Amino acid sequence: MITESFWYSWVLIPAMIFLARVADVTIGTVRIVFISKGLKMLAPLLGFFEIFIWLIAMTKIFQNLDNWFYFIAYSGGFATGNYIGLKIEEKLALGYVNLQIITQNPGEELAKKLASQGFGVTWHEAHGSRGEVTVIYCVIKRSGFKEATSLIKEYNPKAFYIIEDVRFANQGVFPVKSLARTSGNFPRRKGK
Structure with missing residues (x-):
């Protein structure tokens, strides 16, 4: 007992x-x-x-x-x-994140590589406190975050980047995994 x-x-x-x-x-x-x-x-x-x-x-x-x-x-x-x-x-890994990348080196190659992998990319040249920089913006699905950051590390390992949660994305370019690896064709998809 x-x-x-x-x-x-x-x-x-x-x-x-x-x-x-x-x-x-x-x-x-x-x-x-x-x-x-x-x-x-x-x-x-x-x-x-x-x-x-x-x-x-x-x-x-x-x-x-x-x-x-x-x-x-x-x-x-x-x-x-x-x-x-x-x-x-x-x-x-629900939702989307805003990935903002700032590179001291010319960032066009990185932006084009991200775009070739199906990520929607916008970039422009800007002036930073230490000189000329390239600013790259990507709104990506959180599930694609690791793939995007591995590309950053491969093409520009010293790039500065920040990630912010996005509650809503009206439209954008988001890679379809099965197509991204086989055909290279990336359809436009509407985000949520």
């Missing part, structure tokens, strides 16, 4: 609280990303499950306010849930 009570109070319930908190914070993190990306139908559904799981975890804690180990399990679940939620968001 004592052993069962020990395992229940000090192992099973804290593990359940930890896992519940991991689940609800992970869902909450992904829900916030969906809201920021304008996915209005998925966010409320995720919010329902987030709060439902949170209520289950809180019920167990309020039933046992004298057990400090539950608070540790709750806090650890919160931290772990944030980490897992951000990793999931990173893997989903």
